[in-house]
Structure formats: structure tokens, C-alpha cells
Amino acid sequence: TVLGQKIWSFISTILLAGPSSAEKSLFGEENIKHALKTGDSPWFRKINETEIRDACGKEKTIQSVAFPVKSANGFLMGVIARDITETKETERMLKIAKENAEEASQIKSQFLANISHEIRTPLNAIMGFTEILKEFSFEDSRFETHLAGIEKSGKALMALINDILDLSRIEAGKMSLNPTSFNIKSLVEDVKQIFSLKASQKGLEFTISISGELYGEIVLDELRLRQILFNLVGNAVKFTQKGGVTIEVLARRKQTLNNTINLTINVVDTGPGIARKEQEAIFEPFYQKQTETAKLEGTGLGLAISRRFAEMMNGKIAVSSQVGEGTTFTLYIPDVPVQESLHGPDRKKPLETRQDGRGLLEHNTLVEKIFKEIQVKEGSKGKAHSFLKKKVWKEYDKIANILGFDEMISFSAMLADMAGKHELEFLGLFAEKLNREANAFNVIEINRMFAAFETLRKKDD
Ligand code: ADP
DSSP states (O other): OOBOOOHHHHHHHHHHSSOHHHHHEEEEOOHHHHHHSSSSSSTBBBBEEEEETTTTOOOEEEEEEEEEEETTTTEEEEEEEOOOHHHHHHHHHHOOOHHHHHHHHHHHHHHHHHHHHHHHHHHHHHHHHHHHHHHOOSSTTHHHHHHHHHHHHHHHHHHHHHHHHHHHHHHHTOOOOOOOOHHHHHHHHHHHHHHHHHHHHTTTEEEEEEEEEEOEEEEEEEHHHHHHHHHHHHHHHHHOSSSSSEEEEEEEEEEEEEEEEEEEEEEOSSSSSOOGGGTTTSSTOOOOOOHHHSSSOOOOHHHHHHHHHHTTOOOOOEEEETTTTEEEEEEEEEEEEEOOSSSSSTTTTTHHHHHHHSSSHHHHHHHHHHHHHHHHHHHHHHHHHHHHHHHHHHHHHHHHHHHHHHHHHHHHHHHHHHHHHHHHHHHHHHHHHHHHHHHHHHHHHHHHHHHHHHHHEEEEE
């Protein structure tokens, strides 16, 4: 007996349960005879799983396989069977646990996405009104210190919220890419320009090397690629104390597809390096090496987000590092479409890509509010405009302070040239320029200004 059943009834249960229903019709006497004569049958060598009840009425899962055994007059049928009830049960529990975990993770991501949004809206208002308050002069100078405090904390909170929002959107499957064609060389130069001040303050060399077959504009989500590079280059500059940082761009044209390249971007630094055992962990959300957490700013989300963006682009990010010598992060994206560039750099593009970016709409309504406030304060729309313009010039000085001398000169020349022609367009461009600088230094403020110009531009249209 097997599990309390007669061996023959057991075997026939197994055999009947085995083949698909179409094959069951083969389970006639003739066919069995044929099977035993030739050693050939649809049941042979098939692994079957059968539910049966044992003598105590308990459900059991039996795994079995039938096979021919050669004998003097034809074949015998051999059957091997084993009880896999426990394995099955474990598998089932694991599946349920996995489904539960996935559902919980989905709910968590959705929750985070909602809450981040809910926090960002009032935070935008706090930041906006802080900005307005900064325009007043206070008798008590402590107010200014307090305002600066609000502003600094607000920015840190905004950066964190934006990262959490990005990550939870990705995890909830709500993030989609928005590919446009753009010039990778200008993007990398932009990134360099933004970090070059920080690098030079730390005495670091900053170099770019571009090689391979880059003959046009690549088609990718520029905003997200920019974000990846910001994280990688930002980290390289942040963690490296001496030596330098290099961005290497390599484009390999595909042999088979003419308008496609495989893109590799290495961000190389001569920083402290990352121990082998930590090289995977750093891509986990909120992971920061213990020693650094105390002294350096950051959320521990940058790499987690970057890796996910890379994966969304069908690419990947890998790290190789030697402690004490430095680190190389490699972003690899295969099969990137390339377009011959027909026109010069399109100034409007960054404005458009921002539409899908962070909270422009919220900014806009907020800016309108702020604008109204200013209008009330200044007495007329025209005066409010000139107030904003004045404000821009003030920011310009601030930016000017952080630009190198040569850059300043050419920047001023460019602005002066444009200012005479189309005032608002010039301001828009200026805001865009500031926006780029700002990504490293002052994201929120400049984003808001950028939005202010959008609003002004619309009003003037
Ligand atoms: P954050 O920079 O905000 O802390 P990231 O996700 O970007 O978060 O990085 C996670 C951790 O990986 C960092 O805290 C740091 O310990 C380590 N790390 C990242 N880049 C480098 C680098 N270039 N050199 C040394 N350590 C690095």
C-alpha cells in the first residue's frame, strides 16, 4: 500500500492525472499494450503532480514519473513517486508572502507619493512667502537670520521630498520617461560647469573626455539623464578631498543599426573609495556609510534613484572601486537612438522638459499669488514687473559671484546683447541659465523664478 492506498489504484490515479486531457484518451488498454511493447508512451518521463487523499483522508501532493523498464518480453512500467506535500505548502506560503509584500510595497509607494505631494504644496507656499518677506527690511536684524534659517531648512526638506517622491513614483510604476533629442556634449558640459565651482574650491581637477562616434543628438529623457549625472558627479565632488573628477563619455555606434549607439558614461574620482562589501548596499535607499553621515549632506537616495532611472532606460549603473584610490561609477545605456542635428541648440527644450518635471504647476499658481502680492505692494502690474526684473539682477550678481571671471565676461556679453532686443525672452533665457546653475546650488529658488518668468511671459503673450 502507498499512503494507505492499494498500489494499483494509486498508480492509475497518478497516470490518469498525468497527461493532459487530450492525452487521456490514449489511456486505453490498446495503448497500454502498445506502451509496454514499444516502451513509448505520452506518460513516460513526464513529471506529474497529483493531489490524492491518504488513508486518514489528508490531502497529499505526490510527484511521480513513469518510465519503461526493458524486460525479456517487451517492457514493464516503472513508477517513482514521492510525497511533496510539505514542499508544496512552503511554496504556497512563500507565494502568498510575496504577494502580500508586493501589495504592501505598492500601498507604501502610493502613500509616499501622496504624502510627498501634500507636503510639497504647502512647503512651496512657505518658501514663496519667505521669499516675499526677504524683500522687506526689518528693524530687528534677527528676523533676517530667522528667515535665512527657514529658507535653508525649507530647501533641504524640499530636496528630500523630491527624492522620496521620485523614488516612490518609480516604485509605484507611475514614472514614465519623456525622451527628446539633445546634445549629450552640452549636457555633460553643463554638469561640469555646475560642479566646477565646488570642485575648484576643494582644489580638485575637473575634466571631461568625450570619445567615439557622436555625430548627432541622442534621444533619451534628458531631465532624468541629467539627474543621474548630477547624483554621480555630485557624489564624486562631495566625497573626493584631493585629486580630481573626470566624466568620460564613450559612444559606440552599433554595427547593425546605423542610427543607434551604445552609450557609456564613466564618472571617475580619486576619493576614498567604497569597500567591496558596501558596493551593492550603496544603491539601497537611505544607505549611507556610517562615517560620512555625520559630516556630509545627502539623503542616501541619489544612487537608488539613479539606478532605477538607468534601468528604466534599459541601462544599468555599476560601480568599481578600490579603497583609498577612488571610485568609478559606470552608466551604460545600450541602443540609444541618434538623430542628425538639423538645427542649433533649441533654447526652448529645457523649458518643455520641465513640464513633466517637478511641480511647475504648483509653482505657477504660487507665483501668481506672489505676483499679486507684489502688485498690491508695488501699486501696479508694471511696477510689479520691474520689481521682479530688479530682483533678477540681484540674483544675477549672486550668480556672478560664483562664476569664474571668463565665464562672467562672456555671460554678461551674451545677456547684454539679448537684453536690448527682447526683454522678456532674455529674462526667460536668463532664468533658464540660472536654473542650470541652480540645480547644484539653489534649486528651489531658481525653479520658482523660472516659473515666475513663465507666468510673466504668458501674461505678456
Ligand atoms: P548620498 O550621497 O545622498 O548620501 P547616495 O545614494 O548618492 O546618497 O550615495 C549613497 C552612499 O554611497 C553615500 O552616502 C556614500 O557613502 C557612498 N558613495 C556614493 N558615491 C561615492 C563616491 N564617489 N565615493 C565614495 N563613496 C560614495
